[in-house]
Amino acid sequence: MVRTLVMIALGAFVTTLDNTIVAAGAPSIARDLALDLPALQWVSIGYMLPFAGLLPVAGALVDRRGQAATLRAGLLAFGVGAAAGGLATTAWLVISARVLQGAAAAFLVPALLSLLRTNLDERGRAVGATVWTACLAVALALGPTLGGVLSEYLSWGWIFFVNLPFVAVMLALLPKVAVAGRDPAAGRPAAGSMLVVTTGMVLVTAAVVELGEGAALLPAAFGIAGAGFAIWFVRRERRARERLVPVELTGQRVFTGALTVQLLWGLGVSGVFFFTPLLHQESLGLGPVLAGLPLVVVAIAVVAATPLVPWAVPRFGPHRTVAAGLATVAAGLVAVAAVNPVPEVLPRVPGLVLIGAGSALTTPLTSYALEVVAERHAGTASGLLTASRELSSALGVALIGAVLAVVRTARLGEGARAALAGGYTAGLLTAAGLELLGAFLALRLLNPRAGQSSSGGDKRGAPFLSSR
CATH class of the missing domain: 1.10.287 (Helix Hairpins)
Structure with missing residues (x-):
């Protein structure tokens, strides 16, 4: 069990780290390769889109080809992409390396998540899902800071090279983790x-x-x-x-609700994570390290609040727990927006704490969604859940970037720094609105009683179905 959890934690961290690690190093990449804002966004989106697009079919391949072969091939491709990105000298090479890493991550993630169902018992799955989601949130928050440290003291190429130790450890650990073989009866991708x-x-x-x-x-x-x-x-x-999304999943209210709510959570927070270090560098005049450092507060808050999840779910139900988390994230985004005109970092800390604590309370999304689907669809369901998160990350960067760019252009007469700050405030408020919508839908779509009536008799969600 311990080796499985370590494998899951490392995979969750490194595949998610690449979503945000470029954030603090983005200005350095832009200067060296002469990139404008849209091209810089594609350095981030180039990882997320193939990740999201390939995940559903990758999940089916995990079920068909087996976990061992999928994990081995995915790790090798991820490592090659990391090495190529670190050595790249043009924008197209960097983006191509990001695309390769995103494609590899698409095969790694469902294979790792399927270990929750095949290697762990019911209690272990709950622990594993909490570890997985906590690692996701911590990686999202720590990514900009780590990227800032590497780009300031080494070079932005090390943003890619830092992935290689994770790949090496996971390849060494793979033979020691029990993995399922191929299933010839699984459907064709x-x-x-x-x-x-x-x-x-x-x-x-x-x-x-x-x-x-x-x-x-x-x-x-x-x-x-x-x-x-x-x-x-x-x-x-x-x-x-042969459907990409099995009809058993599209007809499961709780599962589709989890996809929708997770999409809205990512839309709200991902763009903010990407553009916060940029604002801190361009508007507050901070270096790459200090620009990403405040997001460490988010990671600390995630870790501190995660132990509340096992306590909250049995008492309030997964739907209320997730809704409370999303509402808390929205409050944090509004709090940061309120103090954004102040050219200091410290007033932003309370809002960042709320964002992290609220994100921790959304962890039941993964475990609950996996509990209500049949085991034969574990790989596909895992792929769809992560596809929703990655698609929301890509669209979040694009959406918040569009809001920021439009408002900044409209306010250029106030000066470049003030215009950027105004665009960032508008992006924060847009993100807060998306989180509140997600909270409302969580109450409606993740209600265990509603999930029980629409699950076609599947009682795998029993630990949650007794919640009030």
Whole structure:
């Protein structure tokens, strides 16, 4: 059990770290490679989109090919991408390395999450899911600080090289962890549907990124094309013999609710994590290390609040626990927005504490969603859950970036620093609104009684179904 938990923790941390580690080093990358804001966003989004797009089919491959082969191939590809990114000298090479790492992470994550169902008992799954989600939140928060330290004292290339020790340890640990073999009875991956939905996600994200540039025609074209691919995907899924998303999952109210709520959580916090170090450097004049350091407060708050989750869920239910967490995150975002005009870091700390503590309370999303699905769909369900998070991260960077860019452009007459601060405030308030929407939907969609009535008799969520 301990080795499985260590493997899960390392994988959760390193694959999530790459979502935010570029944040504090982004200005250095931009200066060295002459990148503008949209190109800089793609350095981040280039990791998240293939991660999200490949996850559903990757989950099916885990079920079909087995955990050992998937983990080994994913770790090797992730390491190659890390080495290539650290040695890159052009924007296209950096983005290509990020795409390779994102694709590799898409296969690593569902394989690691499926260990929760195959290697651990009911109590162990709850512990493992809490460890997994806590590592995600800590990595999201620590990423900018670590990126700042590496880019300031070494070079931004070390933002990539730092992944290699994690890869080496996990490869060494893999033979010592019990893993399931291939399952020839598992369905074939729906590669065609995956290509359609991934293309749609890329087009929609590109539309949001371009929206921040003030253009009208290009975002509209990308948006219409993306919507067309989304409609195509839905129709294709209805007719397909081998679906990308099994009908047993789409008909499970709690599972689809968890996907939706997780999407809104990521939309709110991911863009803020990416742009906070940029604001601290460009508006407050801090160096890369100090710019990312305040986000350590978020990580500390996550760790401190995580022990409250096992206490809260049996007493209040997963739906109320998650809703309270999202509402707390929203309060933290509003608190940071309220003090943003003050050119100091210290007043932002209380808001950051609330963001971290609230994020910790959202950890039941993963464990509860996995409990209500059949074991044969463990890999696919794990892939979809993480796809929702990664898609929300990509769209969050694009959306908050678009809001920031539009408001900054409108306020350029006030000076560059004031305009950037105004755009950041608008982004914070937008994120807070998304978190509140997520809290409302959590109360409606994650209600255990509603999940019981729509789960088709699957009682795997029994530990939560007794909650009031």
